Amino acid sequence: MAEALSRDLSKMAARMLLRHCRGLVLSPSYASSRYSSRTAGSATNSFKVKVVQFFNQHFHDLEDILAYSSIARNWKVKVKNRSYNKTRERYGKEVAAATFVLNLNGRVRCRGQRRWIHGRLKELDICLEGIDVSGSIINFDGLENLASLKFLRYLDLSRCPSIDDWCLSRLGTLAGSLEELSLAGCHQVTEKGLACLCHLQNLKRLDVSDLPRVPYKGLVCILLEEMLPQCEIVGMDMTAWDEVDQDLDTETHQDVEAHTASRSWRPT
Structure with missing residues (x-):
C-alpha cells in the first residue's frame, strides 16, 4: 500500500514539475532573462537556471557543429583539388x-x-x-x-x-x-x-x-x-x-x- 502511494505521489510530482517548467522549455530566452543566477534564491529557480543553461549550451554546440562541418567540407574540397606538383616532378x-x-x-x-x-x-x-x-x-x-x-x-x-x-x-x-x-x-x-x-x-x-x-x-x-x-x-x-x-x-x-x-x- 505504501509503495503504491509513493508511486502515485511521484507521478503527480513529475506532472506538476513538467507543467511548471513547460513555459521555460518553450521559451528559454525569456526564462533565462527572468531567472538569472543573481535572482535564483530557491531550489526551484536554481533548477530552472540549470535547465536553461543546458538548452543554451545544447543549441550553442549545435551551431558550432554546423560551423565545423562547413569548415571541414571546404577543407576537404581544397585538399582534394590541390596541385600534385611533387608527383609531377617525380613521375611526370x-x-x-x-x-x-x-x-x-x-x-x-x-x-x-x-x-x-x-x-x-x-x-x-x-x-x-x-x-x-x-x-x-x-x-x-x-x-x-x-x-x-x-x-x-x-x-x-x-x-x-x-x-x-x-x-x-x-x-x-x-x-x-x-x-x-x-x-x-x-x-x-x-x-x-x-x-x-x-x-x-x-x-x-x-x-x-x-x-x-x-x-x-x-x-x-x-x-x-x-x-x-x-x-x-x-x-x-x-x-x-x-x-x-x-x-x-x-x-x-x-x-x-x-x-x-x-x-x-x-x-x-
Missing part, C-alpha cells in the same frame, strides 16, 4: 593527373586502350586519353592538374557542382586534343561560360544538357553551332523557341528561322 604530368583523378573517385583511360582504370594506378608509363570525373568536387584549382595533358581526347565533367564559367575558361589549354566534352548537369554554367569554348575547335561532341542557368537555349545552340561547326551539340534543340523572349522583333525571328532551316539540311 600524366601520372600526376591520373593520381588526382583517381583520388576524386574518378576514372582514367590510357591511350590506345578501351578499359577504364579505377581505384589505384598500377602503371607509371601511361598517356591519358580519357578522364571521367563526373559528380566529383573538382573545381578551378583542380583543373590545373589537367592543363598540361597533350593527348586528352575525352573529358567528362557532368554533374560537378563546382564547375562554373570560370572553370570553362581554363579548358583552352586542352584545345589541341580535346574531342569530347560533357558539361551535363553543371548547374553553375551559363551562356557566358559556353562562349569560352570557342577555342576548342577540335571538339566533335559537346553535351550541354540540363543547364538551368542557360536562358534562350535555342539561340545558345545556334551560337555553339557557329563557334564549333564540326561539333555535335547534345542537349539543346535549335528549334526550341518556347523560352525566347517575345520582345524579339519579326526580322530577328525570320533570320533565325532561315538559319535553322539552312542548318537542318546536311548532305550525306
Whole structure:
C-alpha cells in the first residue's frame, strides 16, 4: 500500500514539475532573462537556471557543429583539388593527373586502350586519353592538374557542382586534343561560360544538357553551332523557341528561322 502511494505521489510530482517548467522549455530566452543566477534564491529557480543553461549550451554546440562541418567540407574540397606538383616532378604530368583523378573517385583511360582504370594506378608509363570525373568536387584549382595533358581526347565533367564559367575558361589549354566534352548537369554554367569554348575547335561532341542557368537555349545552340561547326551539340534543340523572349522583333525571328532551316539540311 505504501509503495503504491509513493508511486502515485511521484507521478503527480513529475506532472506538476513538467507543467511548471513547460513555459521555460518553450521559451528559454525569456526564462533565462527572468531567472538569472543573481535572482535564483530557491531550489526551484536554481533548477530552472540549470535547465536553461543546458538548452543554451545544447543549441550553442549545435551551431558550432554546423560551423565545423562547413569548415571541414571546404577543407576537404581544397585538399582534394590541390596541385600534385611533387608527383609531377617525380613521375611526370600524366601520372600526376591520373593520381588526382583517381583520388576524386574518378576514372582514367590510357591511350590506345578501351578499359577504364579505377581505384589505384598500377602503371607509371601511361598517356591519358580519357578522364571521367563526373559528380566529383573538382573545381578551378583542380583543373590545373589537367592543363598540361597533350593527348586528352575525352573529358567528362557532368554533374560537378563546382564547375562554373570560370572553370570553362581554363579548358583552352586542352584545345589541341580535346574531342569530347560533357558539361551535363553543371548547374553553375551559363551562356557566358559556353562562349569560352570557342577555342576548342577540335571538339566533335559537346553535351550541354540540363543547364538551368542557360536562358534562350535555342539561340545558345545556334551560337555553339557557329563557334564549333564540326561539333555535335547534345542537349539543346535549335528549334526550341518556347523560352525566347517575345520582345524579339519579326526580322530577328525570320533570320533565325532561315538559319535553322539552312542548318537542318546536311548532305550525306
